[in-house]
Amino acid sequence: MAKVRLATVWLSGCSGCHMSFLDQDEKLLELAGKIELVYSPIADIKDFPENVDITLVEGAVGNEEQLELLKKIRKNTKMLIALGDCAVNGNVTALRNSLNNSVEEVLERAYVENATIKQNAPTNVPRLLKRVLALNEVVKVDFYIPGCPPPANLINYVLNELLEGRVPPLEGRFKYG
Amino acid sequence: MKPDELRSLAQKEAEARKSYRYRINVCCSSGCMPFGALKVLSAFKDAVKEFGVEGECYVARTGCIGTCSIAPAVLIEPGDYLYQNVTPDRAKEIVKEHIVNGRPVKSMLYGNEAYFKKQLRIVLRNAGKIDPLRIEDYIAVGGYYALLKALTRMTPEGVIEEVALSGLKGRGGAGFLTGLKWRYVARATGSPKYVIANLDEGDPGVFANRTLAEADPHAIIEGMAIAAYAVGASKGYIYVRSEYPLAVETLKKAIEAARSMGLLGEKIFETAFSFDIELRLGAGAFVAGEETAILASIEGRRAMPRPRPPYPAQSGLWGKPTLINNVETLANIPVILLKGSEWFASIGAKNCTGTKCFSLTGKVNNPGLIEVPMGITLREVVFEIGGGVPPGRRFKAVQVGGPSGGFLPEQLLDLPIDYESLTKAGAIMGSGGIVVLDDTSCMVDTAKFFTEFCVDESCGKCVPCRVGLYKLYKILDGFTRGEGSLEDLQKVEELCEFIKEASLCGLGQTAPNPTLTTLRYFRDEYVAHILEKKCSAGKCFKNGGGVGGE
Amino acid sequence: MAEVWEASKMIELTIDGKKVTAKEGDTILKVARENNIYIPALCYLEGVSSFGGCRVCLVEIKGSPRVFASCVTPVAEGMEIITNSERLKRYRKWAVELLLSERPHVCSVCVANGSCELQQLATDLGVDHLRVEREWTNYELDLTHERFAYDPNRCILCTRCIRICDEIEGVHTIDLMLRGKNSKVIFDLNDKWGFAESCTSCGKCSAVCPVGALYVKGKPHSESKRKELASFVTSRRSEKTIG
Numbered sequence: 001m002a003k004v005r006l007a008t009v010w011l012s013g014c015s016g017c018h019m020s021f022l023d024q025d026e027k028l029l030e031l032a033g034k035i036e037l038v039y040s041p042i043a044d045i046k047d048f049p050e051n052v053d054i055t056l057v058e059g060a061v062g063n064e065e066q067l068e069l070l071k072k073i074r075k076n077t078k079m080l081i082a083l084g085d086c087a088v089n090g091n092v093t094a095l096r097n098s099l100n101n102s103v104e105e106v107l108e109r110a111y112v113e114n115a116t117i118k119q120n121a122p123t124n125v126p127r128l129l130k131r132v133l134a135l136n137e138v139v140k141v142d143f144y145i146p147g148c149p150p151p152a153n154l155i156n157y158v159l160n161e162l163l164e165g166r167v168p169p170l171e172g173r174f175k176y177g
Numbered sequence: 178m179k180p181d182e183l184r185s186l187a188q189k190e191a192e193a194r195k196s197y198r199y200r201i202n203v204c205c206s207s208g209c210m211p212f213g214a215l216k217v218l219s220a221f222k223d224a225v226k227e228f229g230v231e232g233e234c235y236v237a238r239t240g241c242i243g244t245c246s247i248a249p250a251v252l253i254e255p256g257d258y259l260y261q262n263v264t265p266d267r268a269k270e271i272v273k274e275h276i277v278n279g280r281p282v283k284s285m286l287y288g289n290e291a292y293f294k295k296q297l298r299i300v301l302r303n304a305g306k307i308d309p310l311r312i313e314d315y316i317a318v319g320g321y322y323a324l325l326k327a328l329t330r331m332t333p334e335g336v337i338e339e340v341a342l343s344g345l346k347g348r349g350g351a352g353f354l355t356g357l358k359w360r361y362v363a364r365a366t367g368s369p370k371y372v373i374a375n376l377d378e379g380d381p382g383v384f385a386n387r388t389l390a391e392a393d394p395h396a397i398i399e400g401m402a403i404a405a406y407a408v409g410a411s412k413g414y415i416y417v418r419s420e421y422p423l424a425v426e427t428l429k430k431a432i433e434a435a436r437s438m439g440l441l442g443e444k445i446f447e448t449a450f451s452f453d454i455e456l457r458l459g460a461g462a463f464v465a466g467e468e469t470a471i472l473a474s475i476e477g478r479r480a481m482p483r484p485r486p487p488y489p490a491q492s493g494l495w496g497k498p499t500l501i502n503n504v505e506t507l508a509n510i511p512v513i514l515l516k517g518s519e520w521f522a523s524i525g526a527k528n529c530t531g532t533k534c535f536s537l538t539g540k541v542n543n544p545g546l547i548e549v550p551m552g553i554t555l556r557e558v559v560f561e562i563g564g565g566v567p568p569g570r571r572f573k574a575v576q577v578g579g580p581s582g583g584f585l586p587e588q589l590l591d592l593p594i595d596y597e598s599l600t601k602a603g604a605i606m607g608s609g610g611i612v613v614l615d616d617t618s619c620m621v622d623t624a625k626f627f628t629e630f631c632v633d634e635s636c637g638k639c640v641p642c643r644v645g646l647y648k649l650y651k652i653l654d655g656f657t658r659g660e661g662s663l664e665d666l667q668k669v670e671e672l673c674e675f676i677k678e679a680s681l682c683g684l685g686q687t688a689p690n691p692t693l694t695t696l697r698y699f700r701d702e703y704v705a706h707i708l709e710k711k712c713s714a715g716k717c718f719k720n721g722g723g724v725g726g727e
Numbered sequence: 728m729a730e731v732w733e734a735s736k737m738i739e740l741t742i743d744g745k746k747v748t749a750k751e752g753d754t755i756l757k758v759a760r761e762n763n764i765y766i767p768a769l770c771y772l773e774g775v776s777s778f779g780g781c782r783v784c785l786v787e788i789k790g791s792p793r794v795f796a797s798c799v800t801p802v803a804e805g806m807e808i809i810t811n812s813e814r815l816k817r818y819r820k821w822a823v824e825l826l827l828s829e830r831p832h833v834c835s836v837c838v839a840n841g842s843c844e845l846q847q848l849a850t851d852l853g854v855d856h857l858r859v860e861r862e863w864t865n866y867e868l869d870l871t872h873e874r875f876a877y878d879p880n881r882c883i884l885c886t887r888c889i890r891i892c893d894e895i896e897g898v899h900t901i902d903l904m905l906r907g908k909n910s911k912v913i914f915d916l917n918d919k920w921g922f923a924e925s926c927t928s929c930g931k932c933s934a935v936c937p938v939g940a941l942y943v944k945g946k947p948h949s950e951s952k953r954k955e956l957a958s959f960v961t962s963r964r965s966e967k968t969i970g
Contacts, residue, residue, distance in 0.1 A: 637909075640826060
């Protein structure tokens with residue numbers, strides 16, 4: 001039987017969800033037997049591949065590059081999973097939306113006011129979106145694993161259930177936020 | 178006032194009326210005032226003097242004649258000659274030709290007979306024909322006789338029975354049987370009891386209650402007094418919007434006049450019945466028209482609805498049994514008592530008797546205030562009374578029931594106007610607004626507009642209305658800017674169901690109606706907006722959208 | 728309070744098929760809880776008047792097509808109440824989702840994380856994402872009070888604070904201003920909390936705040952939260968009256 005092609009993606013987030021993913025510890029070995037990791041921040045693959053079965057996306061959509069990437073992910077993935085609160089609802093990443101949706105204000109604060117040297121905003125990086133978006137504000141999301149971060153055993157449970165062909169009910173199993 | 182005094186005053190007034198050969202009624206309601214009605218009024222008075230016909234021609238300042246499209250409107254009796262767009266100059270000519278020479282000025286007459294043909298004026302029986310500021314005018318046409326009859330010849334239970342038999346339903350929108358409501362209050366224990374007349378008409382494009390109060394305030398006062406007698410109340414409040422200055426002023430003077438004649442106050446008509454009325458002004462909130470919100474507002478608290486039960490009939494104003502009726506409901510009462518419940522029940526439809534006032538507006542040739550028997554079809558209202566949509570345009574939809582009324586398409590135009598049929602089709606009787614739309618209106622944009630109104634007017638107490646409506650508005654707004662998918666339509670429907678079912682009061686429960694009915698009858702427009710980014714009316718996509726873009 | 732001594736009329740009804748006896752006049756929510764039937768609720772606070780705003784405690788009553796807020800609907804003889812149908816679950820989920828989307832509720836940076844009733848409800852009802860766009864309001868924080876803080880961005884307008892301040896503490900420092908989605912909880916005449924003269928600094932409001940909008944400075948919400956405060960006071964009051 002062909003292995004399930006799994007991808008994990010890190011958009012605008014703290015990487016805590018990936019840490020939690022890695023916290024599956026020895027269960028990762030078990031998982032590794034069932035999947036082929038085709039794209040991930042922990043693997044050096046440049047382009048998002050085609051024909052992916054499951055993609056776990058951590059983080060919210062914060063800039064233009066991520067917006068494009070997410071659209072590509074959607075196109076190339078059978079099951080897209082929002083991993084963690086930033087992907088699910090924006091969470092801390094989206095807090096900047098409260099600042100009048102002003103990109104300039106955010107950049108000014110981060111790169112000028114709070115910087116001690118080289119006080120200017122970067123220019124040769126992807127442009128920030130006016131508003132940070134949760135995944136489901138951009139594309140259709142097939143499954144949500146909330147939590148900040150979602151506990152390792154929840155991630156493990158969900159993946160194993162999905163690999164067995166079941167859609168696990170989450171009521172009461174996760175903690176919102 | 179003694180019973181005999183009413184009779185002799187009525188007789189005297191009627192004779193005085195008869196002594197004039199002509200009576201010129203100049204409409205000075207909120208519809209005609211901005212067009213210079215008061216100048217027209219004084220021009221008529223001057224002209225009558227100038228031509229020396231003061232003795233045979235009486236010039237009266239009246240309320241609404243009902244034809245707002247031809248403001249300022251003037252009605253000359255006998256013969257009910259209706260002059261349109263009268264100016265001070267034309268007033269002089271009319272006096273010269275019509276009064277002095279006895280030749281009506283045909284070129285200035287409003288020739289549209291179809292507008293009145295299907296109307297039946299019970300509530301607006303005196304509108305445009307009496308001076309609302311002269312209580313004598315009201316008495317001359319039989320005013321306060323019903324109160325006299327109730328107090329001297331009927332028991333409270335007898336009055337309730339008569340109202341119940343008439344089949345009258347509440348005209349405020351929900352259509353609860355008036356007689357039944359009265360009986361609940363009459364049987365409730367607690368003292369004192371209160372009567373409240375609801376004149377907090379806040380719907381955009383609706384002006385029926387305001388016009389009634391401006392044209393015939395004593396009909397409301399008399400109705401209230403009779404209601405108070407029937408349920409055992411001694412104190413009444415008229416809750417009126419402060420945005421209706423002319424109605425407020427008219428009611429204030431009418432109450433004073435009734436009081437000074439002894440028609441309000443202690444021992445009315447020398448019976449044991451005492452009753453007085455106070456005006457209470459509402460400030461700005463649409464939701465204050467909801468009956469439990471009115472209670473809060475009159476008590477001096479924030480106008481927020483509360484859940485029922487307990488119903489106001491058991492625990493209303495300051496926890497006492499309270500009757501709340503719309504002013505239109507109340508204005509029906511004197512006629513029912515004088516002409517009998519059988520007569521009233523013979524008008525209108527089988528389980529929906531009497532008439533209903535509607536503010537007919539929108540893309541219609543003859544807008545105005547109309548009163549029609551229940552059971553009349555929408556087609557008759559829009560095309561016969563309203564004269565259809567402007568030339569070259571195509572009828573698209575008609576909204577019945579104010580901002581939270583549904584939009585009905587052409588194929589439903591033969592629907593009879595009654596509470597049940599309207600509700601079944603997704604509209605409501607509501608406060609009596611009929612807005613006609615032609616092909617220049619986009620249904621998505623229209624649904625968005627009315628949803629936005631309800632968002633602004635939500636009191637904020639319950640979640641479905643406060644948050645749900647706002648989210649609904651945002652989704653609809655997205656559709657008009659090129660955002661959204663077909664899946665969102667399903668979401669809209671689910672959200673609407675939640676708002677409709679789970680909201681605390683009538684505002685939230687009916688607010689999704691415009692969206693739901695446009696989705697039901699004009700779904701293709703939504704689909705065209707979403708898939709083709711096309712708006713057949715050319716209203717949408719004026720500003721670029723795009724997800725997250727700058 | 729003479730009526731305390733009058734024998735209350737007892738009635739019978741069923742909740743989720745279970746036959747229960749109840750005092751006439753009590754609300755469905757109260758009767759259900761007395762019989763260990765859990766109906767979720769949010770704005771409800773035992774010991775103060777019911778508000779009926781959050782619509783989480785909705786129930787169905789057999790014979791009526793409508794749904795009823797159980798915190799304000801009195802029981803009646805022979806009533807058959809359903810507390811947990813698919814339809815009710817759907818409505819409750821919407822209510823919680825809408826509340827979560829109304830203002831920026833970001834649990835991971837909130838004092839109430841872990842002791843928040845809204846968060847708990849979202850978990851219980853399986854709210855794993857929001858179907859509607861979130862609002863990112865930017866209300867100014869009020870840190871002017873010596874001991875307490877107020878973050879309107881986390882407020883869900885349940886009015887528990889208003890009711891406990893008015894009905895238990897008896898000062899009515901807190902109330903609502905504006906309407907609809909612009910409604911805001913304020914102190915005195917929209918003064919900063921630290922300058923609200925009528926405030927007795929009793930802390931009842933922050934003790935019953937279901938979320939992290941009102942809280943004690945420098946303390947996790949879980950430590951200052953006393954949800955039973957109002958019912959404790961009212962029960963002591965009625966004991967005194969009877970004694």
